[in-house]
Amino acid sequence: MMSPPTSSSSSATTGESLSAATAAAAPCARHALLCVRDLHYRLPPAARGTADACDASGRLLWQVPLLDWTPAHSGGWVHLKGDNGSGKTTLLRVLAGMQSPTGGELQWTVPSTERVHYLHQQPYLFDTSVSGNLVLAARWQPQRRSAGQQRVQVEEMLDWSGLSDKARQPARSLSGGERARLALARAWLSRPPVLLLDEPAANLDQAAVEQLATRLEQMCREGCAVILSSHQDNALSDGCSARWTLTEGRLHTESLL
Ligand SMILES: Nc1ncnc2c1ncn2[C@@H]1O[C@H](COP(=O)(O)OP(=O)(O)OP(=O)(O)O)[C@@H](O)[C@H]1O
Numbered sequence: 104m105m106s107p108p109t110s111s112s113s114s115a116t117t118g119e120s121l122s123a124a125t126a127a128a129a130p131c132a133r134h135a136l137l138c139v140r141d142l143h144y145r146l147p148p149a150a151r152g153t154a155d156a157c158d159a160s161g162r163l164l165w166q167v168p169l170l171d172w173t174p175a176h177s178g179g180w181v182h183l184k185g186d187n188g189s190g191k192t193t194l195l196r197v198l199a200g201m202q203s204p205t206g207g208e209l210q211w212t213v214p215s216t217e218r219v220h221y222l223h224q225q226p227y228l229f230d231t232s233v234s235g236n237l238v239l240a241a242r243w244q245p246q247r248r249s250a251g252q253q254r255v256q257v258e259e260m261l262d263w264s265g266l267s268d269k270a271r272q273p274a275r276s277l278s279g280g281e282r283a284r285l286a287l288a289r290a291w292l293s294r295p296p297v298l299l300l301d302e303p304a305a306n307l308d309q310a311a312v313e314q315l316a317t318r319l320e321q322m323c324r325e326g327c328a329v330i331l332s333s334h335q336d337n338a339l340s341d342g343c344s345a346r347w348t349l350t351e352g353r354l355h356t357e358s359l360l
Contacts, residue, residue, distance in 0.1 A: 131210065132171035136297070136328055137198070139170040142207030144193055161205070164190040167354045172345075175360055179344025180319055180329035189349040191332040195221060195299045198330070213296045218245065220295035224302035226286030233277065234261060234270040236289050244293035256292050263318070264288035279306045287315075291322060298322070300331040304339055313338045 131138035145161035172181070185191045196202040198209065199221035211219055229236050237260050241253035248256065261267040264284040269277065274285060283303065290298060304312045316338040323329055330347075333339055340346070346357045 129169055134173050135171040136174055137172040137211055139167045139209045140207055142167040142204050142209055145205040163352050165349055165352050174328040175344040178323035180323055180331055181345045181347055182340045182343035183330055183332040183347045185349030187334055192301055195301050195332060199299050218295050219297040220290050221299045222286060222290050224305050228274040232271050233266050233274050233285055236274050236285055240289040240292045260288040260292045280311045297328045302333060303331055304333050304337055316342045
C-alpha cells in the first residue's frame with residue numbers, strides 16, 4: 104500500500120528521470136488528490152500466429168512512473184492528449200477504477216472511489232424522459248436528499264443544461280449534443296469531487312464546445328477536479344490548467360499556470 108501523503112506538491116509531477124524502483128517507493132505529496140506510482144497497462148498478449156505473438160506479456164500501452172496531481176486552486180482542468188489509440192480511454196478507465204492496471208498503484212484522496220465519476224464519450228442514457236434521467240440520478244446519488252431537495256436538484260440541472268423545454272421528451276429523442284449535455288448534468292447533479300470525461304467534445308460543434316467549456320469552468324470553480332481527454336485542440340484545451348500527453352507509451356505532464 105502507498106504511504107500516506109507526507110510532503111507538499113506542485114500541481115503535477117512525473118518521475119520521468121527516476122528509476123521505476125525509486126518512483127514506486129516515493130511517498131505521496133501531502134495535498135495531492137491523486138498519487139500514481141509505477142502504473143502501467145499492457146495489452147493482452149497477442150493471439151498465436153499474429154505479428155506480435157512473440158510478446159508473451161503483451162505490448163506496453165502506457166506507463167506512468169510517478170504522478171502527484173493537485174488540482175489548481177484557481178480552477179481549470181487537465182487536458183489529456185494523445186493520438187488515436189495512444190491509450191487515453193484506457194488510462195481514464197484505470198483512473199476511474201473501472202479497469203485494472205497490469206501493474207503499479209494509484210490512490211485518490213477522496214472519501215470513496217465511487218466519487219470518481221467517469222463519463223463515456225457516448226454516454227448511456229436511461230430509457231425514460233430527460234427529467235426522468237435526472238430524477239433517477241437524484242434518487243441514487245451517494246448523499247441522502249429529501250424528495251423536495253431532489254426535485255430542486257432536478258429543476259436546477261434542467262436549467263443548467265438548457266434542457267428545461269425538453270424535460271418531458273424521451274431522452275433517446277435528443278440530438279447528440281443534447282444527450283451529451285444531459286449526461287453531464289446527470290453526472291454533475293450529485294457534485295462528484297472528480298469527473299473524468301472521455302472525449303467530451305466528440306460530435307459537438309464549436310458553439311457547443313464553447314458552452315461546455317463555460318460549464319466546466321463553473322464546475323472547476325465549485326471544486327470539481329476534472330480530467331478530460333481530447334485528441335484535438337479546441338476551446339477545451341484553451342481553458343485547461345495542465346496538459347497531460349500520452350506519447351510513445353508514456354504520460355508527460357505540463358502545468359500551464
Ligand atoms: N482489452 C484489449 N484488448 C486488445 N486491445 C486493446 C484492449 N484495450 C485496449 N486495446 C487497444 O489499446 C489501444 C488504445 O485504446 P484506447 O481506447 O485506450 O485509446 P484512445 O487513445 O482512447 O483512442 P481514441 O482516441 O481513438 O479514442 C487501441 O489500439 C485498442 O485497440
